[in-house]
Amino acid sequence: MKLTITYDHSIPINAFQWTPSVSAKPLHMHTSLEIGLCTSGQGEFQIGDKRYAVSPGDLIVVNNQELHIARSDAHDPSCYIFVNFDPGLLLAEEEALLLPFAYRPECYVNRIPAASELAAPAAALVRTIHRELETREEGYRSMAKSALLELCVLLLRNYATGWSQREWQRLTASFRRIRPALALIDQRYREQLELADVAAALGMSSSQASRFFTREMGRSFKDYLLRLRLREAKRLLLSTRKSAAEVCFESGFQSVATFYRLFKSEAGMSPQDYRRENDWSAIIEKDAQPMSR
Known part of the structure; x- marks a missing residue:
């Protein structure tokens, strides 16, 4: 199911604490992007067909395309701080910040383990966002937004690790080129949509669009x-x-x-x-x- 996310502030960011149920619950997804920090306990996080054992200090990154749910260990229930935010917030700042969330689900590891170099600074920023939105002290919106942008920059740099500058430039350029097609498909996939429609959005011929889409997405348009x-x-x-x-x-x-x-x-x-x-x-x-x- 797809949850409708509403925001309690004038900026499209929410942060809240949550303890998952011990029993199995239905998978869901939502229009927002999501970053979760396990603060205590043990449990499991399912994202599509992937399952991750989660412990304190681990972070989970979820985009707005994958069904997911968390479950607590019966003897040591887990607790999370979750940050939900609108993708448009990143798009308005710097397009590349969306790249960590524009992953191919089957190729992506959603769990950032507590032992990784990224986990500690990322967890501190999640806590900052939660604290600012909870206390609502003067300037809290700017502080929360600033912390979120910094967090997404860390994710972006982590995502780019291992890529050469040339490969990274190609990836970002391809992402910009294919985004109009993905937006069109997301809007119209319930309708009769043809490759020619995607080709028009990309400014390519159908054969060019077919090859480009398969190369960038790892699967055909169909x-x-x-x-x-x-x-x-x-x-x-x-x-x-x-x-x-x-x-x-x-x-x-x-x-x-x-x-x-x-x-x-x-x-x-x-x-x-x-x-x-x-x-x-x-x-x-x-x-x-x-x-x-």
Whole structure:
């Protein structure tokens, strides 16, 4: 399901403490970007098909495209400070700051271990953001925003480690070029969208756009679009009472038979079994506040 995030301040940043449930809860995603700091206890963080054991001092980075949830250890429940923020805040400052969140999910390690050099300074900035938004002392908005930008710069530099200057320049240039296509797909993947539409957004021919998209995203446009539609189908199955046929068409599929075949191939079960397996009746309301995770 996709949570609607609201912000309590005039800047699009939230920070809050949260203890995950010990029992399994449905996966969710939200429009904001997210950085979590485990402050105590033990637990597990699931992001898509990836699972991370989490301990105090570990940080978790989550973008706005992946389903995720945390779970506490039954004998030593975990506690987190989470920072949620709007991607537009980074875009308005420096486009490259979005790069740590524009990852290919299957290639990205979301956990920053406490033992890493990045963890301690990043954790201090997470705590600063939380403290400033909690105390609301004079100038707290500027302090919180400043700390968030510094945190994202640290993530960016960590992300760039190991890349040569030439490789990094190519990556950032490619990100700028492909972003209009990704924005178009995100807006219209529920509709009948063709490669020609993406090519027009990129200012390329269809053949050029196909090669460029596959090279930069690690998968073809068709496969990328399919995964978005399947992700939306899962969200609808978990967050609504809509029938499988309604979910099919609202996710962008044109045929119920095709939808069933592709969904079962990807999820290993039918849409109805997926809904039952994930206990859809326990899901919170779609307009939940960040604390109601």
